[in-house]
Amino acid sequence: MAGRRPEHAFLGEVGGACYRCLLEEKNHRPKRKREDDRDRKGRKQVREKRKQKVVFFGVDGEGQGRQDHKYVLLAVSNADGSERYHIENRNGLSTIECLDFLRNLPPYVRLFSYSFNYDITKILEQVWDKELYDLARPENRQRHGKDWFKGPRSVPWGKWQLNMQATKFYFRRNEDTRNTIIWDIWKFYQSKFTSACSDWGVGTKEEIKQMQYMKDHRHEFDKMPKEQVLEYCYKETQFMAQLAEKLVDAHNACGLQLKSFFGAGSTASAILKKLDIPKYIAAPPKEMEIPVAMGFFGGRFDNAFIGRVAGPVYSYDISSAYPYQTCQLPCLVHGTWELTQDRERILTATTALVRYENRLVMSTNSHKTKHWGPFPFRMKDGSICYPAESNGWTWRDEFLEGERLFEGVKFQESWVYNTKCDCRPFKDIPQFYIERCLIGKEGPGIVLKLGINSVYGKIAQSIGKAIYRSWVWAGMITSGCRAQVLRALGMHKDWSNLLMIATDGIATREKLDLDKPVDTGTANVWECEKHKKTCYECKDRKYKPLGGWEEKVLERGIFLARPGVYFPLNPSEDDIKTVRGRGVGRGVILQNWKKIIKTLEDWNGVLTPSKDKREGVDNDGWPAVKVSNVARFCGIKTSISRRLSKDIRDGLTYHRSAGDHLDSTQPEPRYGQWIDRNVIMSFNPAPKRAGLEKDGSLTLHRFPGESSAPYRKAVLSPEARALLWGELVAQEQPDYDPADYSANDETG
Numbered sequence: 001m002a003g004r005r006p007e008h009a010f011l012g013e014v015g016g017a018c019y020r021c022l023l024e025e026k027n028h029r030p031k032r033k034r035e036d037d038r039d040r041k042g043r044k045q046v047r048e049k050r051k052q053k054v055v056f057f058g059v060d061g062e063g064q065g066r067q068d069h070k071y072v073l074l075a076v077s078n079a080d081g082s083e084r085y086h087i088e089n090r091n092g093l094s095t096i097e098c099l100d101f102l103r104n105l106p107p108y109v110r111l112f113s114y115s116f117n118y119d120i121t122k123i124l125e126q127v128w129d130k131e132l133y134d135l136a137r138p139e140n141r142q143r144h145g146k147d148w149f150k151g152p153r154s155v156p157w158g159k160w161q162l163n164m165q166a167t168k169f170y171f172r173r174n175e176d177t178r179n180t181i182i183w184d185i186w187k188f189y190q191s192k193f194t195s196a197c198s199d200w201g202v203g204t205k206e207e208i209k210q211m212q213y214m215k216d217h218r219h220e221f222d223k224m225p226k227e228q229v230l231e232y233c234y235k236e237t238q239f240m241a242q243l244a245e246k247l248v249d250a251h252n253a254c255g256l257q258l259k260s261f262f263g264a265g266s267t268a269s270a271i272l273k274k275l276d277i278p279k280y281i282a283a284p285p286k287e288m289e290i291p292v293a294m295g296f297f298g299g300r301f302d303n304a305f306i307g308r309v310a311g312p313v314y315s316y317d318i319s320s321a322y323p324y325q326t327c328q329l330p331c332l333v334h335g336t337w338e339l340t341q342d343r344e345r346i347l348t349a350t351t352a353l354v355r356y357e358n359r360l361v362m363s364t365n366s367h368k369t370k371h372w373g374p375f376p377f378r379m380k381d382g383s384i385c386y387p388a389e390s391n392g393w394t395w396r397d398e399f400l401e402g403e404r405l406f407e408g409v410k411f412q413e414s415w416v417y418n419t420k421c422d423c424r425p426f427k428d429i430p431q432f433y434i435e436r437c438l439i440g441k442e443g444p445g446i447v448l449k450l451g452i453n454s455v456y457g458k459i460a461q462s463i464g465k466a467i468y469r470s471w472v473w474a475g476m477i478t479s480g481c482r483a484q485v486l487r488a489l490g491m492h493k494d495w496s497n498l499l500m501i502a503t504d505g506i507a508t509r510e511k512l513d514l515d516k517p518v519d520t521g522t523a524n525v526w527e528c529e530k531h532k533k534t535c536y537e538c539k540d541r542k543y544k545p546l547g548g549w550e551e552k553v554l555e556r557g558i559f560l561a562r563p564g565v566y567f568p569l570n571p572s573e574d575d576i577k578t579v580r581g582r583g584v585g586r587g588v589i590l591q592n593w594k595k596i597i598k599t600l601e602d603w604n605g606v607l608t609p610s611k612d613k614r615e616g617v618d619n620d621g622w623p624a625v626k627v628s629n630v631a632r633f634c635g636i637k638t639s640i641s642r643r644l645s646k647d648i649r650d651g652l653t654y655h656r657s658a659g660d661h662l663d664s665t666q667p668e669p670r671y672g673q674w675i676d677r678n679v680i681m682s683f684n685p686a687p688k689r690a691g692l693e694k695d696g697s698l699t700l701h702r703f704p705g706e707s708s709a710p711y712r713k714a715v716l717s718p719e720a721r722a723l724l725w726g727e728l729v730a731q732e733q734p735d736y737d738p739a740d741y742s743a744n745d746e747t748g
Contacts, residue, residue: 053108054108054110055078055083055108055109055110056078056079056110056112056241056244056245057076057077057078057083057105057109057110057111057112057237057241058076058077058111058112058113058114058236058237058238058239058240058241058242058243058244059074059075059076059102059111059112059113059116059119059182059237059240060074060075060113060114060116060119060233060236060237060240061073061074061075061093061098061119061122061123061233062218062221062229062232062233063122063218063221064090064221064222065222066219066631066674068673069122069672069673069674070090070091070092070093071092071093071098071119071122071123071125071672072088072089072090072091072092072093073086073087073088073093073229073230073233074086074087074088074093074098074101074102074119074123075087075230075233075234075237076102076105076109076111076237077234077237077238077241078238078241079238079241079242079245080238081234081235081238084234084237085101085105086230086233086234087101088226088230090226093122093123094126095123095124095125095126095127096126098123099123099160099171099180102180102182103171103172103173103176103180105180107178110181110244111180111181111182111183112182112183112184112185112240112241112243112244112261113182113183113184113185113240114184114185114186114189114193114196114240114243115184115186115193115731115733115734115735115736116167116169116182116184116186117184117635117636117731117732117733117736118633118635118732118733118734120164120169120635120636121633121634121635121636121639121671121672121732122672124162124636125671125672127157127162128157129640129654129655129656130654131155131156131157131162132636132640132654133640133641133642133654134155135155135162135163135164135636136164136636136637136640137637138151138152138163138164138165138166139152139463141153141155148465149465151163151165152165159173159174160172160173160174161173161174163179166262166263167183167184167185167186167187167261167262167263168181168182168183168184168260168261168262169181169182169184170182183244183260183261184261185240185243185244185247185261185263186263186736187262187263187264187265188247188261188263188264188267188446188447188450189243189446190264190446190450192735192736193211193215193236193239193240193735194208194211194212194215196243197211197239197243199446200243200246201246202239202242202243202246203235203239203242207235210232211232211235211236211239214229214232215735218734244261247261247447250447251267251270251447254432254435254447254448255274256270256271256274256451257270258270263450263454264450264451264453264454264457265454265457265458267447267448267450267451267454268451268452268454268455268457268458269458269468270451271432271451271452271455272455272458272468274428275425275426275428277425277426277468278467278468279333280331280332280333280423280425281332281333281468281469281470281473282332282333284332284337284415284417284472285337287339288337288353288415290710291353291355291393291415292353292393292471292472292475293471293710293711293712294378294392294393294707294708294709294710294711295353295392295393295394295395295475295479296471296474296475296478296710296711297376297378297384297475297478297479297482297711298478298503299478299481299482299502299503299504300376300386300482300485300501300502300503301501301502301503301563301564301582301688302372302386302500302501302563302688302689303499303500303501303560303562303563303685303688303689303698304371304372304496304498304499304500304697304698305499305500305560305696305697305698306560306561306562306600306683306685306692306696306698307559307560307600307601307696308557308559308569308597308601309499309509309557309558309559309560310557310569311553311554311555311556311557311558311569312553312554312555312557313499313507313508313509313553313554313557313558314507314508314509314510314511314512314551314552314553314554315505315506315507315551315552315553315554316488316505316506316507316508316512316514316549316550316551316552317504317505317549317550317552318481318484318504318505318547318548318549318550319544319545319546319547319548319549319550320433320449320452320453320546320547321481321484321503321504321547322453322455322456322477322478322481322504323429323432323433323452323453323455323456323546324517324520324546324547325476325477325478325480325481325547326426326429326452326455326456326459326473326477327426327427327429327430327520327546328426328480328518328520329425329426329473329476329477330350330351330417330419330423330425331419331421331423331424331425332417332470332472332473333421333423334419334420334421334423335350335417335418335419335420335421336417336418336419337415337416337417338415338416338418339413339414339415339416340413340414340415340416341412341413341414343411343414345414345416346396346399346400346411346414346416349396349416349417349418350417350418350419351395351396351416351417351476352395352396352414352415352416352417353393353394353395353396353414353415353472353475354393354394354395354396354399354411354412354413354414355391355392355393355411355412355413355414356375356391356392356393356394356399356402356403356409356410356411356412357391357409357410357412358373358374358375358387358388358389358390358391358402358406358408358409358410359389359408359410359704360388360389360408360702360704361407361408370496370697370699370700371495371496371498371697371700372386372489372495372498372700373385373386373387373388373390373406373700373701374386374401374402374405374406374409374486375390375392375394375398375399375402375409376392376394376482376708377390377392377701377703377708378708378709378710378711379687379709379717380709381715381717381718382709382712382715382716382717382720383687383717383718383719384687384688384717385687385688385689385700385701386688386700387700387701387702387703388700388701388702389408389702389703389704389705390702390703390704390706390707390708391412391705391706391707391708392707392708393708394479395475395476395479395480395483396414397479397480397483398479398480398482398483398486399411400483401483401486401487401490402486404490405486405489405490426455429452429455429546430520430521430522430546431521432448432451432452433448433452433522433525433546434521434522434525435448436448436449436452437525437544456474456477456478459473459474459477460474462713481503481504484504484547485501485504485506487514487515488506488512488514488549489506491512491513491514491515492508492510492512493510494510496697497509497510498510499558499560500560500563500566502564502580507554507558507560507566514549516545516548517545517546517547517548518547519545520545520546520547522545522546523545525544525545525546526544554568554578556568556569556570557569559593559596559597561596561600561681561683562682562683562684562685563582563685563688563689564580564582564583565580565581565582565583565584565589565681566579566580567579567580567589567590567593571590571593573590575590576590582723583722583723583726584627584679584681584726585679585730588627588628588630588679589627591627591628592625592627592628595625595627596625596627596681599616599623599624599625599683600623600683603623603683605692605694606621607620607621607622607691607692608621618682618684620684620686622682622683622684623682623683624680624681624682624683624684625680625681626678626679626680627679627680627681628678628679629676629677629678629679630676630677630679631674631675631676631677632674632675632676632677632729632733633673633674633732633733633734634669634670634671634672634673634674634675634732635729635731635732636671636732637728637732638669638725638728638729638732639656639669639670639671639672640654640655640656640671641654641655642654642655643655656670656671677729685698686719687717687718687719689701690702
């Protein structure tokens with residue numbers, strides 16, 4: 001036993017030694033309590049039970065009144081409604097009341113919401129202005145270095161630590177060891193809450209109908225029995241919990257592990273992680289940074305015509321255009337870049353970034369350039385158009401199509417990339433597409449649909465530690481899509497028949513026989529309108545390979561208001577999905593289509609700029625129509641502004657009004673309150689087009705000898721700023737429908 005410590009506790013002292021073994025205290029080690037097998041098994045079961053007991057709860061709140069809008073109810077419920085909690089205060093819930101209520105929920109509760117910006121605005125109403133301003137801008141609170149993965153820094157407020165990042169809101173008291181987290185999951189569904197419930201089989205038709213009735217009568221909640229409002233709120237939170245459960249189950253069924261709930265981007269991250277994409281990414285030579293930035297654009301929005309077009313009009317869309325381009329991307333690790341003036345080398349290279357010159361050539365085919373330009377051009381203010389003359393950089397496939405169709409396009413030089421490896425980083429994207437088609441477009445199928453479509457967004461991500469970012473891949477994806485559109489343009493007998501381009505779709509007077517896509521293993525995918533998924537039985541099924549063109553015929557014709565705003569003639573409520581209201585909103589367009597058409601057709605076609613901003617005319621003299629006067633809820637980000645004080649010693653001051661909001665004709669926001677706002681739509685095609693011909697066709701810009709500016713994240717065009725502001729306002733509304741708003745997709 002020599003050299004071993006006794007396995008018992010030190011027992012008293014006999015001259016400084018243990019009276020049991022006569023050794024000093026430092027030579028003892030307590031005898032460990034040995035558990036029998038039964039005790040160990042029991043403890044293991046307890047640990048397993050604690051791990052497993054995570055219950056999804058929905059969270060939602062309700063307000064009352066319009067002139068002085070108060071937040072009076074906050075409730076949570078699990079999926080089956082067996083466990084419910086709520087807090088209520090008819091005089092208005094305070095921030096402390098709300099945070100304490102959520103913080104004191106059982107530890108196994110996991111909270112999920114749906115379009116929660118309204119609730120966060122009201123919950124945090126008593127937080128100080130500076131803290132609210134910082135909280136709404138996580139990009140200004142980002143950690144750097146080894147701590148980047150912890151996310152943005154918290155905002156201290158009294159005894160609380162508050163944090164918000166995209167669709168994640170979390171907080172804790174200073175003494176707490178864990179955060180209370182609320183995930184807003186609306187970005188996964190891309191629809192109103194009741195639509196998501198219908199698509200995913202949550203609730204009965206009668207329950208959803210009753211829920212929609214209550215949503216439409218929110219302004220009357222103060223006149224309804226409080227029990228009725230509470231039951232509605234509980235039912236809504238119950239359905240939110242069910243949607244969250246179904247969301248996780250849908251990802252698991254696809255073999256994807258959902259680690260966060262930031263929307264389709266989280267699904268895309270799970271896909272990219274499964275494909276182990278970072279090992280295929282490598283930066284190009286430093287000398288390529290400016291050419292790559294000059295060749296990076298988003299989707300093409302462009303009109304050649306405004307006004308009424310009688311039917312039939314043929315609409316063509318590419319099936320999953322960006323995923324189709326993504327699955328063909330090369331590995332960037334096992335290859336080399338080289339600058340060359342030899343045009344022939346771009347034909348045999350794996351890929352190439354080409355510098356071009358586009359000059360106006362007067363010839364027998366010069367009438368083509370009257371209606372369409374070949375390549376995107378970025379002005380110094382960030383605005384994007386497609387001019388008849390310009391210089392710049394673009395990727396090989398788009399260049400070759402432009403060179404083939406436009407006589408003035410000339411090769412200057414190119415960065416060519418060659419690789420002999422057989423790596424195919426995105427080879428499994430077609431399998432995700434096939435799986436999505438088998439499931440169907442709606443419900444759980446939208447997980448894969450939005451997930452693979454969002455892969456491009458992760459590749460082009462410019463904020464945070466973007467481990468999947470590659471400007472080379474991002475530029476190739478969007479350029480490849482624009483090349484497909486150029487090929488469709490070239491298949492027209494008369495280019496003036498092509499009316500409109502919208503990213504991956506066109507509208508034309510001609511019926512076209514468009515080319516088939518490269519084989520991606522999806523040649524056997526068929527889809528019918530009846531089942532909205534892969535179907536081999538119905539006679540009306542359509543061939544739908546990845547990257548293939550789909551045709552729809554608009555028999556009634558179409559009305560084109562401006563790039564990104566169009567609708568079928570004489571639209572009904574059923575046509576809502578075919579309406580596009582970029583920067584205005586689908587619902588607004590559908591409600592006011594007669595007024596929109598009348599305004600343009602009553603116009604005399606003369607541009608008369610108005611310095612006094614008279615009604616019915618925009619700053620450039622184009623007709624403008626007031627299409628709606630709607631109620632708007634004022635959320636955190638649009639209602640808190642930061643300004644430099646008139647007294648420089650005071651520095652920056654913070655205000656509960658948005659002094660930097662873009663449209664001075666709109667009423668100033670009132671934090672957490674409802675106001676009336678005007679929705680005014682102009683027919684101005686700027687910056688896409690230069691002017692208007694008598695026949696309704698739009699003229700092209702010309703930038704002879706000028707080069708397109710490089711993409712810079714910090715530079716936003718006036719059009720992009722207006723679109724982003726409009727989208728931000730829309731997102732703050734209690735029942736925001738992403739499908740109702742067409743966001744900017746042009747990168748600048």
